[in-house]
Amino acid sequence: MKEITVYTDGACSYNPGPGGWAAVLFYQDHKKELSGGEKETTNNRMELQAVIEALKALKERCKVKIHSDSAYIVNCFHQKWYVKWEREGFKKNPDLWKELLALVRQHEVEFIKVKGHSDDVWNNRCDELARAAVPRD
Secondary structure (H helix, E strand, O other), rough: OEEEEEEEEEEOOOOOOOEEEEEEEEEEEEEEEEEEEEEEEEEHHHHHHHHHHHHHOOOOEEEEEEEEEOOHHHHHHHOOOHHHHHHOOOOOOHHHHHHHHHHHHHOOEEEEEEEOOOHHHHHHHHHHHHHHOOOOO
């Protein structure tokens, strides 16, 4: 099984407001950068979208290490909040959580918390890409 390293981030000018997401994927000596944005969204939605888009980019079942500065996402998986949320029908962002869980279940995924806006070069690169993807009009 291929081992993929992923860094993700989301950004929002206002919360809610225009936002962007980004992911950087690594496989051996290959690197792929992804990003996008929405005119009206929230920071949490952009954090989720970044992980979703990274996993959607994979063409086969992989072992994936996702590095994120989002406590919302990392804690959800580490503490298994999604089990209760799924059982209760997801109160917030149900569309994205359902999509993310379906994708996570296709792979072996480990979530790793990184400190945002620190000295992690790839987290900083994702932040830069996500901010650049925020719609400006």
